[in-house]
Every structure is written in C-alpha cells, then in structure tokens.
Amino acid sequence: MSQESANTHPILQAAQLRKEYRMGESVVHALDGVDIAIGAGEFVSITGSSGSGKSTLMHILGCLDRPTSGMLAFKGTLVSRMSDRQLANLRNKNIGFVFQTFNLINRTSAIENVMVPLIYTRKSFSRSIALEALDKVGLKNRAKHTPGELSGGECQRVAIARAIVNSPEVILADEPTGNLDTRTGTSIMETFRSLHESGITIVLVTHEMDVAVQANRMIHMKDGKIVEDLRVDDEYRNYVLQAAQSTQHELLRAKDRMEKAGQKHRVGSGEPGGSTMEPGVVIDEITPDRGGMD
Amino acid sequence: MFYLRIIWMALRGLRTNLMRSMLATIGVIIGVGAVVSAVSILQGSEKYFLDQFESLGADKIMVFNGQQQRGGRAMAVNSLKPEDAQVLADEGGDLIKAVAPQYTGGGQIKYFRKNAYVSILGATPGYAEINDYKPVRGSFITREDVRSSAMVVVLGHKVARELFGALPAEGKSVKINGKSFTVAGVMEERGTIGFLEVDNQIIIPLSTAMDRMFGSKYLTSLIVQCADTQKLDACIERTKIILRQEHNLKAGDEDDFITLTQEQFKRQLKQVAIIFAVVFYSIAGISMVVGGIGIMNIMMVSVTERTREIGVRIAVGARRIDILLQFLLEAGIISLFGGALGVACGMAMGDLLSKITQVLQLYTPATTIIYALVMALVVGIISGIYPAIRASNLDPVMALRYE
Numbered sequence: 239m240s241q242e243s244a245n246t247h248p249i250l251q252a253a254q255l256r257k258e259y260r261m262g263e264s265v266v267h268a269l270d271g272v273d274i275a276i277g278a279g280e281f282v283s284i285t286g287s288s289g290s291g292k293s294t295l296m297h298i299l300g301c302l303d304r305p306t307s308g309m310l311a312f313k314g315t316l317v318s319r320m321s322d323r324q325l326a327n328l329r330n331k332n333i334g335f336v337f338q339t340f341n342l343i344n345r346t347s348a349i350e351n352v353m354v355p356l357i358y359t360r361k362s363f364s365r366s367i368a369l370e371a372l373d374k375v376g377l378k379n380r381a382k383h384t385p386g387e388l389s390g391g392e393c394q395r396v397a398i399a400r401a402i403v404n405s406p407e408v409i410l411a412d413e414p415t416g417n418l419d420t421r422t423g424t425s426i427m428e429t430f431r432s433l434h435e436s437g438i439t440i441v442l443v444t445h446e447m448d449v450a451v452q453a454n455r456m457i458h459m460k461d462g463k464i465v466e467d468l469r470v471d472d473e474y475r476n477y478v479l480q481a482a483q484s485t486q487h488e489l490l491r492a493k494d495r496m497e498k499a500g501q502k503h504r505v506g507s508g509e510p511g512g513s514t515m516e517p518g519v520v521i522d523e524i525t526p527d528r529g530g531m532d
Numbered sequence: 533m534f535y536l537r538i539i540w541m542a543l544r545g546l547r548t549n550l551m552r553s554m555l556a557t558i559g560v561i562i563g564v565g566a567v568v569s570a571v572s573i574l575q576g577s578e579k580y581f582l583d584q585f586e587s588l589g590a591d592k593i594m595v596f597n598g599q600q601q602r603g604g605r606a607m608a609v610n611s612l613k614p615e616d617a618q619v620l621a622d623e624g625g626d627l628i629k630a631v632a633p634q635y636t637g638g639g640q641i642k643y644f645r646k647n648a649y650v651s652i653l654g655a656t657p658g659y660a661e662i663n664d665y666k667p668v669r670g671s672f673i674t675r676e677d678v679r680s681s682a683m684v685v686v687l688g689h690k691v692a693r694e695l696f697g698a699l700p701a702e703g704k705s706v707k708i709n710g711k712s713f714t715v716a717g718v719m720e721e722r723g724t725i726g727f728l729e730v731d732n733q734i735i736i737p738l739s740t741a742m743d744r745m746f747g748s749k750y751l752t753s754l755i756v757q758c759a760d761t762q763k764l765d766a767c768i769e770r771t772k773i774i775l776r777q778e779h780n781l782k783a784g785d786e787d788d789f790i791t792l793t794q795e796q797f798k799r800q801l802k803q804v805a806i807i808f809a810v811v812f813y814s815i816a817g818i819s820m821v822v823g824g825i826g827i828m829n830i831m832m833v834s835v836t837e838r839t840r841e842i843g844v845r846i847a848v849g850a851r852r853i854d855i856l857l858q859f860l861l862e863a864g865i866i867s868l869f870g871g872a873l874g875v876a877c878g879m880a881m882g883d884l885l886s887k888i889t890q891v892l893q894l895y896t897p898a899t900t901i902i903y904a905l906v907m908a909l910v911v912g913i914i915s916g917i918y919p920a921i922r923a924s925n926l927d928p929v930m931a932l933r934y935e
C-alpha cells in the first residue's frame with residue numbers, strides 16, 4: 239500500500255488535533271493531540287474503547303466539527319480556512335458519511351433517501367444517479383420501499399448508497415456494522431471492500447476485531463490519542479480471523495453441551511439443527527436499533 | 533428545481549402528520565374563513581342593495597315616515613299624508629318633476645281556487661310615470677279610480693301568470709283580503725323597483741288602499757322625482773321645506789320624515805359595510821395570531837423530532853440556509869393548506885348564511901381568495917421563522933448524537 243500513500247497529497251492530513259469539552263470546572267479531552275495522514279485509496283479501521291474519541295475524530299475528519307486546536311487539510315487545503323459554504327460543498331461532493339444507526343428518513347422511500355445529497359448539489363439532479371448508487375449496493379429492486387419495509391442490513395445499504403451517490407473520494411463510517419448481526423455485518427463489509435477496490439478511500443470505526451482486520455491499516459485509540467497504527471498484511475489478517483474462528487468453535491461447542499444438558503429450555507418447536515449462531519466473535523443477542531427518523 | 537425539491541420534501545413531511553398539522557392550522561382556517569365569508573357577504577349584499585337602488589334611479593328621492601324625540605326616546609311617527617304629495621307637486625316649481633305617494637302592505641289575492649300572497653301597493657297614476665313602468669295589457673290605475681276609491685287592481689306580471697296562466701285577466705273579478713276587485717290590467721315584467729319586487733306585487737288606487745283596505749290616514753312613503761339630477765341637493769332642500777311647512781314644524785323641531793337618495797343610501801351602506809368589515813377583520817386578525825402560534829408550536833415539535841434528520845442533512849452537504857428554507861417553506865405550506873381549507877369553510881358559511889337569511893347575497897371575488905391565501909402563507913412563514921432558525925442553528929454533531 240506504500241505506493242498509494244506516496245501520492246502527492248494525503249487525502250486527509252491532521253496534526254495535533256485537540257478537541258476539548260468544558261463541563262463546568264473539568265475539561266474533557268475528547269481528542270488529545272492526534273496526528274494522522276490518510277492517503278488516497280487507503281482502507282483504515284479505527285478501534286478503541288468507548289469514549290476514546292473515535293467518533294469525535296470522524297466528525298472532525300468529515301469537516302462536520304471543528305477542532306479546538308490543531309490543523310486539518312483536505313487534499314492539501316486547510317479546512318480551517320474554508321467558509322461554511324465551502325465546507326458544506328466539501329461534505330456534499332467529496333465525503334460520504336455512514337452511521338451506526340443508519341439515520342434514514344423513514345417517511346420517504348429508499349431512492350428518495352439516496353437522493354438527499356443530490357438536493358444540496360443543486361445540479362446533476364437525477365433519479366438515475368440515485369438508482370445507480372442503489373444498484374452498487376445491490377438494492378436496485380427495493381428503490382420504492384421505505385426504511386420500515388427493509389431489514390437492518392438493507393437500511394445500511396441504502397445509507398451507503400446515500401454516501402456514495404455523489405461519488406465522494408472518502409467514506410467515513412462510524413460503526414456501520416454495530417447494529418447488525420454478524421452475517422449481515424460481513425456482507426456490509428464486503429460492500430465496503432468492493433467500494434475500496436473501486437478506488438474510494440475508507441475510514442471505518444469498529445469495535446469488532448474481525449471487522450477491523452479487513453482494512454489495510456488499523457489504528458487504535460485510547461483517551462483521545464492514537465496509540466497504535468499498523469499496516470495489515472494477509473498473514474496478520476488470516477491469523478486474527480483464524481483466532482476469531484477458533485473462539486467461535488469453542489463457543490459453538492459450549493452451546494451444544496448446554497443444549498444437550500437441558501432440552502427443556504427450548505421453547506416451542508424449535509427446528510433441530512437450525513442454529514441461530516453465526517460465524518463471528520460477537521454472539522450476544524443484538525437488538526437492532528433501526529435508528530430511523532420520521 | 534432545488535426549491536421544487538424543498539417544497540416536495542415539505543409536502544412529504546406534512547403527509548405523515550396530516551391530522552396534527554390540520555389541528556395546528558385551526559386558527560388560520562378560522563381566520564381565513566372569517567375574511568372570506570365576510571368579504572363574500574359584504575360584496576354580495578352591497579351589490580344587491582346597490583342594484584336595488586339603482587333601479588330607483590339617481591333622480592329620485594325616497595321620503596319615509598320619520599322619528600321624533602319624545603321624552604328622550606326616538607319614536608317612529610306617521611307623518612306623510614296624501615295631501616303632501618299634491619302640495620309637493622304644486623309648489624315644487626321647476627325642481628320637482630313628479631311625486632308619487634304610496635302605501636305598501638301585504639295580503640292574499642284569490643281567483644277561484646287559486647291564490648297567492650303578494651305585496652299590495654296603493655298608488656296613483658304618477659307611480660307608473662315616475663318609474664316608467666307600464667301595463668302590457670289593459671290599463672293602469674287612473675285619476676278617476678283614485679278619486680272614487682274604485683275597487684280595481686292591476687296585477688304584477690308574476691301574479692297574473694300564477695292566477696290566470698295564459699288566459700286574459702282583464703275584467704275578471706278577484707278577491708283581495710276578502711274584498712272583490714276587478715282586474716284593470718297586467719303590468720310588464722320588471723324585476724325590482726326601489727326594493728320592491730314588483731312582479732309579485734298588485735297595485736290598487738291609493739285611496740282604496742288607505743281607506744277601504746288598510747284603514748290608514750298616512751302614507752308609507754313618497755317618491756319625489758327631481759327635474760334635474762344636477763340640482764338634486766336643491767330638490768331635497770325644497771322637498772324638506774315644503775314638508776316641514778305642511779307638517780307645521782317649528783324652527784327648532786326635527787324633521788318628522790326621512791329623505792333618502794341613491795347617493796345617501798350608498799354612503800349609509802358603506803358605513804354599515806365598514807362596521808361589518810372591522811368586526812370580521814378583527815376576528816380574522818385574532819384568529820390568524822392564534823393560528824400563527826399554533827404553527828410555530830407544531831414547527832418547534834417538528835424540529836425537535838427531526839433533530840437527527842437535520843444532522844444528517846448537514847452531514848451530506850446541506851447549508852444552514854437550506855435547512856432554514858426547508859422549515860420556512862414547510863410552515864408556509866402548512867399554513868397555506870389551512871388557508872385553502874379556510875376559503876372552503878368561509879364560502880360554505882357564507883352560503884349557509886345567505887340561505888338562512890334570504891337577504892344576504894354572496895359574491896366572492898377571486899382577488900379575495902388570492903389575498904386570503906397569500907395572508908395565510910405569510911402568517912405561516914412568519915411563524916416558521918423562529919423554529920427554522922432553531923433548526924438551522926443546530927450543531928450537526930450534537931444533532932447526530934441526539935437520541
């Protein structure tokens with residue numbers, strides 16, 4: 239990947255980013271001096287415990303929030319020098335956001351959700367562009383459905399289509415698989431991988447190791463600082479995935495033992511063999527938050 | 533295209549909360565409804581009354597029995613006598629051209645099994661001359677009829693048709709309030725003359741009406757035709773002087789009669805219309821303020837509910853002005869819908885009022901509807917300003933974190 243970052247300017251470059259929240263007497267350092275350069279065509283994952291500043295960093299990188307201090311440049315242009323109008327234009331044309339809770343507008347159809355950014359582009363407004371974006375995420379045939387009629391995974395695909403409808407250079411995804419079961423999460427990750435292959439730079443926040451390892455670069459944050467920044471090669475990726483797999487096997491075996499020990503726990507006429515377990519590390523019951531809006 | 537898109541967005545927002553939005557606009561509905569029904573009635577009735585007086589003509593003065601102060605209270609007094617008409621005609625000189633004394637009442641006319649309720653006019657030959665109102669068949673009341681209090685009657689067009697159909701009526705005997713009359717003639721079709729629907733009226737000699745039918749010594753009114761419309765004021769003056777003299781009024785006494793010309797009537801009508809308008813526009817104004825508050829309230833709720841949507845819109849490139857516009861337009865459109873409903877309600881209410889009263893007429897000018905709708909739109913947009921500013925000032929990061 240070194241040839242990619244060797245491009246003239248990194249697509250996003252930040253130095254000594256700080257973000258402070260004052261809560262009365264105390265000061266929360268959401269970001270505490272972050273230096274980062276993301277080259278065009280990179281696929282970066284960011285991990286870190288809750289409250290480590292991942293979302294804050296994403297919002298600043300996405301030009302949605304301004305840092306308390308520090309420098310941010312988008313393709314060599316200082317963001318702090320840009321007017322609100324230029325920033326809006328930048329978010330509209332060059333950056334795509336994907337959120338954990340999809341954030342679709344429930345009262346309108348999938349295609350109309352995808353068209354929202356086009357409204358603010360003011361030109362090149364067309365249904366066919368939105369349909370094309372939906373096609374890229376494999377939802378062309380669900381264009382007229384409202385988010386209420388779509389599954390969580392499908393909603394997230396619509397959100398991805400919305401993020402790519404204006405062909406941005408960067409997609410910033412904050413825990414895009416956080417509200418999805420593992421199998422759906424995997425297929426969403428496949429979508430991100432194929433978007434990456436088509437040349438889009440992707441920055442993705444996640445809690446899940448097997449998701450993070452699919453990127454080409456892993457960044458780990460702690461207390462508003464970057465504490466680890468490493469390139470992922472296939473060897474490392476396979477190692478992590480296998481480790482996850484074996485954990486999974488152990489968990490499955492444990493489940494089998496539990497079932498044998500207590501058939502009576504089963505409610506109703508559950509189909510034998512129809513395991514609800516999916517490959518992956520996270521097996522907690524997930525109550526999906528559709529995160530929609532009227 | 534961009535604005536169309538924003539309007540479309542606003543409409544979609546409306547559809548999901550139709551009931552709520554409707555309730556929010558009740559003030560606007562009432563306000564616009566009040567204006568539209570008021571204007572419709574005012575315009576319609578003014579037109580109607582003006583048409584009525586127009587039929588009398590600009591050269592006529594109507595004289596009615598007046599009022600007098602008795603012990604601090606205004607009392608209606610009968611003062612007009614048939615002789616007054618004669619004196620006015622004799623002493624009017626070159627100012628007064630003709631005078632028609634009249635007595636109006638009502639009653640039933642019967643011909644064999646058919647009967648009709650009609651207005652009964654006691655008149656002199658002058659009535660036909662002054663109003664240029666002619667019989668189509670037979671003859672009008674003659675001087676001789678009046679002198680001898682003859683039991684003759686001239687039928688209005690509609691009355692003749694109802695009682696006799698296509699058959700000739702002249703010479704036939706009819707009963708009016710139980711008394712026998714001979715039909716002398718049938719009048720032409722005319723509509724109205726000075727507020728009276730003459731086609732549904734029968735005319736008998738003035739003396740017959742006063743002495744033999746209604747037993748009154750006084751007239752109900754007099755029509756004075758002036759010789760020159762240019763000298764109308766002088767004509768009124770002369771009429772007043774003669775009548776005061778005839779009625780033996782002293783210098784300080786008030787007139788015991790009322791004169792009314794087309795011009796004066798128009799002025800009075802205008803005054804009534806203004807009072808009416810002030811009342812209705814006040815109701816409308818208050819309702820619109822209430823409506824505006826309702827819309828502001830619903831928009832505040834909407835902004836809160838859609839906090840995350842606003843965050844997303846900013847994240848995908850909406851400028852603050854775009855968010856502002858979206859909510860302003862939405863408020864305007866909600867209000868406009870209320871306005872449209874208000875127009876419908878107002879017209880329906882006016883219609884109902886005119887049906888119930890039978891007097892009020894309806895006329896809704898297109899400009900009124902447009903004004904009402906523009907007013908609703910403006911109220912909506914003004915009410916939307918504060919919520920829209922709130923929406924456009926939201927911090928996108930906070931909005932996206934909003935639960």
Ligand SMILES: Nc1ncnc2c1ncn2[C@@H]1O[C@H](COP(=O)(O)OP(=O)(O)OP(=O)(O)O)[C@@H](O)[C@H]1O
Binds near residue numbers: 260268
């Ligand atoms: N508006 C705010 N006011 C005060 N503190 C804030 C505000 N926004 C964020 N913070 C704090 O900043 C820190 C970083 O928050 P951030 O949302 O970036 O964490 P995160 O890594 O995304 O966590 P999670 O994994 O839970 O999403 C947290 O301690 C949080 O409490």
Ligand SMILES: [Mg+2]
Binds near residue numbers: 293
């Ligand atoms: Mg976060």
